[in-house]
Amino acid sequence: MSEAQELEQLRNSIDSIDRQIQELINQRARCAQQVAEVKQKYAQPGEVVVFYRPEREAQVLRNVMARNEGPLTNEGMARLFREIMSQCLALEEPLNVAFLGPEGTFTQQAAVKHFGHAVHCHSQVSIADVFREVESGAANFGVVPIENSTEGVVTHTLDSFFDSGLRICGEVSLRIHHHLMVKDKDATVERIFSHAQSLGQCRRWLDKHYPNVERVAVSSNAEAARRASLEPGAAAIAGEVAADLYEMHILNTNIEDRPDNTTRFLIIGKLETLPSGDDKTSIMVSSRNQPGALYQVLEPFHKAGVSLTRIETRPARTGTWNYAFFIDFEGHAADAVIAPVLQGLQDQVADYKLLGSYPKAVL
Known part of the structure; x- marks a missing residue:
């Protein structure tokens, strides 16, 4: 058998498997719709029907990872199921999730990592605004940072719980990689924008490579990228999503002082x-x-x-x-x-x- 014939056989097998996978995913989606119908059927008058159950989703993902036999990694397989579950839940009830914005922040990445791409994410200016959106019912859930492995606790999030009746419904851990980016690769860097926590997480790298350049703290890394994209001589420390969003050139990658730099986020809601x-x-x-x-x-x-x-x-x-x-x-x-x-x-x-x-x- 020739190479072309062997490849043709394998591709035919892949096509057949893809059809089976697609059929099974749609079967799962129909089951999700039936779950919604059953919940609504047995709901009491005036009762708020709960479609999203964090504990159930966690159990499903753990089971996926436990029975995985490779060659895909446990996390890779769980991410695939995360997206399937996200799309199926959207058939029951599309979720609105508030996050600390603007677009392109690590908090938005955490929201997508936890809920999948089928949710509707809404950017908020501050952590307090995220709490208010959920308290008012405009959002089902909110995502806020709580602590970083390098810089420690986010005090604004802790203080927001003093006067709030919201509950913590879940958590997300996100590896944070910071990149130095500019709009014009040939311009001299005169100032660097970033969130105060990110400046702290990259302090030693900045001291070594840009010791005399002004460092300006702003409300978020995405805001840093936006401002740097508009101001000549400005650079920003942010993630890849922000670089793509504001069409920035990345000069240096992974400039965080600790390679295991991780931020923990909380999912807040009424559930x-x-x-x-x-x-x-x-x-x-x-x-x-x-x-x-x-x-x-x-x-x-x-x-x-x-x-x-x-x-x-x-x-x-x-x-x-x-x-x-x-x-x-x-x-x-x-x-x-x-x-x-x-x-x-x-x-x-x-x-x-x-x-x-x-x-x-x-x-």
Whole structure:
């Protein structure tokens, strides 16, 4: 058999498999439509029907990765199913998602990574605006940054939870690669625009290569790319999406100081998420002003063998030198081990707020 004949056979096999895949995807889509019909059928009068279930999607993606036998990677296979699920959910209910904009930010990338490309993403000027969009019902969910592995916590996001009744419904981890970009490759760089966190994440690289160039902090990396595209002698630190959006030339790639630079984002909404089997919980507590207050907050978790993953401190809204603790830990608030810990905690602190239990990031 000749090379052409062997290739023809293989291509015919691929065409046949593609037809089967397409038929099965449409079968899945029809099942999704039936799920929506069943939910609406049994909904009580005036009840808001919930189509998107974060815990169910997390379970499906974990199962996809667990049964994958290659040659595609587990993450690659899960990303394919993420898009299938996104398109199927859009048949039930198209989701509106608010994100910290403008177009081309890493937060928008996180939104697409979590929800897929079938959602309608709406850019917001600030983190506070993202919260307001979801609180008003204009968006089903919001996506906001919470912490970076290099620069630490995003305080604006933490502070927004003081006055908000929204819940954390999920999380996304995104590897962040920063690129230095310009509009005119031949122009001398006189100033560099970027978000303050990104400038911090690239500090050592900038000190080495552009030590005397002005660094200007702006509201987002995408805004940095937009401004640099309009101002002669300006450069920006941003991602590839922003470079494409504003037709910028990338001079240097991956200039972040740490190669494992990662940002964690939160999905916020009004939904109370059920246990998925591998969850996190976030709470906010204000301790009484007394010796050993923090110890009293943390001791019950230690006794119960609950793993804490993050503790942050912010000034409380009431009283000078009073502080609120933001605590993340493994497990769901409804778990048999955790529920009594949280109940006891409420009895001994000045203020307690459950911010949400949600599936750990799968992708």
